[in-house]
Amino acid sequence: xxxxxxxxxxxxxxxxxxxxxxxxxxxxxxxxxxxxxxxxxxxxxxxxxxxxxxxxxxxxxxxxxxxxxxxxxxxxxxxxxxxxxxxxxxxxxxxxxxxxxxxxxxxxxxxxxxxxxxxxxxxxxxxxxxxxxxxxxxxxxxxxxxxxxxxxxxxxxxxxxxxxxxxxxxxxxxxxxxxxxxxxxxxxxxxxxxxxxxxxxxxxxxxxxxxxxxxxxxxxxxxxxxxxxxxxxxxxxxxxxxxxxxxxxxxxxxxxxxxxxxxxxxxxxxxxxxxxxxxxxxxxxxxxxxxxxxxxxxxx
Numbered sequence: 088x089x090x091x092x093x094x095x096x097x098x099x100x101x102x103x104x105x106x107x108x109x110x111x112x113x114x115x116x117x118x119x120x121x122x123x124x125x126x127x128x129x130x131x132x133x134x135x136x137x138x139x140x141x142x143x144x145x146x147x148x149x150x151x152x153x154x155x156x157x158x159x160x161x162x163x164x165x166x167x168x169x170x171x172x173x174x175x176x177x178x179x180x181x182x183x184x185x186x187x188x189x190x191x192x193x194x195x196x197x198x199x200x201x202x203x204x205x206x207x208x209x210x211x212x213x214x215x216x217x218x219x220x221x222x223x224x225x226x227x228x229x230x231x232x233x234x235x236x237x238x239x240x241x242x243x244x245x246x247x248x249x250x251x252x253x254x255x256x257x258x259x260x261x262x263x264x265x266x267x268x269x270x271x272x273x274x275x276x277x278x279x280x281x282x283x284x285x286x287x288x289x290x291x292x293x294x295x296x297x298x299x300x301x302x303x304x305x306x307x308x309x310x311x312x313x314x315x316x317x318x319x320x321x322x323x324x325x326x327x328x329x330x331x332x333x334x335x336x337x338x339x340x341x342x343x344x345x346x347x348x349x350x351x352x353x354x355x356x357x358x359x360x361x362x363x364x365x366x367x368x369x370x371x372x373x374x375x376x377x378x379x380x381x382x383x384x385x386x387x
Contacts, residue, residue, distance in 0.1 A: 088121045088128070088129075088130055089121065091130060091168065091173065092114070092117050092118065092121065092164070095113075095117070095164055095167050095168075096110050096113060096114055098167060099113060103255055103256070104252070104254070104255055104256025104257075105254070105255075106232045106254075108232065108308065112156070112160070113160045113163070113164075116156065116157045116160040116161070117160055117161070117164055119157070120141065120157070120160075120161055123141055123144070124137045124138070124140070124141045130168060130173065130174060131173070131174055131175075133178050134178055135178045135179070135180075135181060135182060137178075138161070138178055138179060138182060139182060142154065142158065142182065145157060158179070158182070161179055162177075162179050165177045165178065165179055193326060193329075193332050193335060194332060194335040194336040194338075194339045194340075195324065195326075195328065195332060195333070195336045197340060199322075199324050200225055200333070200336055200340075202322045202323075202324070203221060203318055203319060203322050203324065203328060204218070204221050204222060204225065204266075206318045206321055206322045207221070207318065212301070213277075213301070215270070215273040215274040215276070215277045216274045216277060216278070216298060216299070217314055217318065218270045218273070218274070219267070219270040219271045219273070219274035219298075220234065220298060220311060220314060220315070221270075221315065221318065221333070222264075222266055222267035222270040222271075223249075223263070223267050223270070223271065224315070224330055224333040224334070224337075225267075225333045225336065225337055226263055226264040226266070226267035226337075227249055227251070227261045227262075227263060227267070227337070227354075228261070228333075228334050228337035228338055228354055228355050229249075229251055229261070229334065230253065230254075230330070230331070230334060230356075231308045231311050231312060231330035231331070232308050233251050233252065233253055233356075234298070234311060234330070235296075235298060235305065235306050235307060235308050235311060236252065237249070237250075237251070237296075237297045237298075238295040238296060238297055239275070239278075239295065239296075239297050240295075241297065242263065242268075242271060242297070244268060244272075247262060247263055247268065248260045248261065248262055248263065249261050249262075249263050251356065253356035254356065254358070255358070257356065257358075259353065259354075259356050261354055271297075274298075278299060281299060281303055282294075282299075282303065284303075285302075285303035290302075290303060293305055298311075308330075311330055312329060312330060315328055315329060315330050315333070316328060316329065334355070337354075337355075338351050338354075338355055338363070341354070348360065348363055351363055
């Protein structure tokens with residue numbers, strides 16, 4: 088079982104192009120499953136009844152979203168085993184997951200975004216880098232994992248387009264606005280200086296990565312999350328600001344300004360339009376709020 092899980096995780100990484108964070112989540116869920124009901128058992132011997140008992144035990148310790156996530160990991164694993172003809176039938180085929188209410192994404196207002204973008208100042212050691220990160224996240228709606236994986240040559244200043252490689256290793260082109268391009272240009276000058284200092288100390292150079300840390304290495308997703316959260320707190324924004332909140336803000340503001348759903352789907356890199364449609368709840372709420380405030384008959 089352990090070896091099959093290792094093979095599956097390798098397939099997710101190499102063939103499907105899943106992020107390290109996602110693969111780590113699958114690994115945690117499947118190892119828990121293996122240790123609980125499949126210890127020392129051949130995978131072909133696992134039956135639906137045992138899985139149902141495992142799911143029931145999960146409900147006592149986890150919320151509905153976590154149970155659904157663990158079930159999803161198990162489903163993907165067994166479908167992989169079916170494709171490889173290791174198992175004949177999927178023991179989860181008749182097991183349904185818990186119902187989950189649709190989560191409305193957290194997003195910032197336009198004023199809050201502008202306030203956040205102006206927060207990096209001369210007192211910050213990496214002002215130009217941090218400003219470029221914030222501008223690029225909001226300008227493109229990229230996921231944080233997509234941002235940190237970008238190289239210098241992925242941004243074409245002439246066409247004003249950024250090449251992004253998203254989930255499932257799918258590539259898309261995203262326009263980059265002028266403020267974000269200018270912020271990146273300023274950071275590239277600072278980046279060059281950082282590279283020269285690193286070379287002067289005889290250290291290995293990270294030549295490709297667009298965003299670097301103080302040691303001259305590629306910036307990690309965790310570091311970007313800390314950077315964004317810290318600037319959000321300094322800006323006095325009441326909610327916790329994350330890179331994903333900027334992605335939500337990007338999509339919501341586009342829809343509020345009249346962009347069509349299909350275009351936003353392409354920009355976000357969503358495989359399904361239904362994933363993008365959750366943002367329509369935000370725009371409808373916004374429209375209802377505007378109506379309540381502005382229409383003379385709304386208070387009647």
